[in-house]
Amino acid sequence: MDDEFEEFVRARTPALLRSAYLLTGDQHLAEDLVQTALARTHGSWRRLERAGNADAYTRKVMYHLQVRRWRRRRFAETPLEHVPEQARNLAVPDGGDLSDAGVDLRRALLRLAPRQRAVLVLRYFEDRSEADAAALLGCSIGTIKSQSAKGLARLRVLMAAEPEAQGVRRA
Numbered sequence: 001m002d003d004e005f006e007e008f009v010r011a012r013t014p015a016l017l018r019s020a021y022l023l024t025g026d027q028h029l030a031e032d033l034v035q036t037a038l039a040r041t042h043g044s045w046r047r048l049e050r051a052g053n054a055d056a057y058t059r060k061v062m063y064h065l066q067v068r069r070w071r072r073r074r075f076a077e078t079p080l081e082h083v084p085e086q087a088r089n090l091a092v093p094d095g096g097d098l099s100d101a102g103v104d105l106r107r108a109l110l111r112l113a114p115r116q117r118a119v120l121v122l123r124y125f126e127d128r129s130e131a132d133a134a135a136l137l138g139c140s141i142g143t144i145k146s147q148s149a150k151g152l153a154r155l156r157v158l159m160a161a162e163p164e165a166q167g168v169r170r171a
Contacts, residue, residue: 005045008054009038012092016058022121023066023111035063059126063118070114098115108158123148 013034020030041058067169088143109117115137122133123144130144137144 004049006041008041009095012058015037016062018100019059019121019126020062020066022062022109022125023118025117033062033065060136063122066118066137067115067137104159105155108155111158112121112151112154116147116154118146119147120151 016034016037017030020029020033037058040056042060044057045054048057065069071092089103103130109120118137119133122136123130128136130141130148133144134141
């Protein structure tokens with residue numbers, strides 16, 4: 001049993017991390033999210049292994065955990081005397097480099113509302129159906145449709161404004 005679970009973890013962790021990173025916008029939070037989802041998957045491994053849906057279960061746990069985090073009360077920020085420099089590493093979690101368009105898309109995704117970001121990741125990054133996304137996020141198909149439309153519209157605005165914000169003009 002443990003050998004099969006270890007094989008599952010090795011095979012699926014990179015894909016889970018990519019999705020978690022797009023949901024959270026932070027490498028460390030993404031790693032925590034995947035680790036927690038995999039721990040819960042391990043607890044149900046016998047049942048999942050027989051049914052053959054361990055990946056779907058792990059992703060569903062991951063999305064539910066993230067939605068729960070979004071719904072929790074936000075922590076107040078503490079102002080610092082000196083702002084530390086932010087890392088300029090804009091690489092994808094698995095080590096691949098992003099193109100300039102990918103960097104712009106990443107920045108724009110991080111500026112979306114959490115629910116819109118989750119819907120867009122599920123629908124367009126993971127190619128899930130509206131029904132699948134609704135089931136994973138625990139909402140109606142109508143909510144998925146409206147959040148997709150609003151998220152895509154906002155993403156278009158953000159992507160169009162990104163070069164101007166950096167002083168670059170599009171040809």
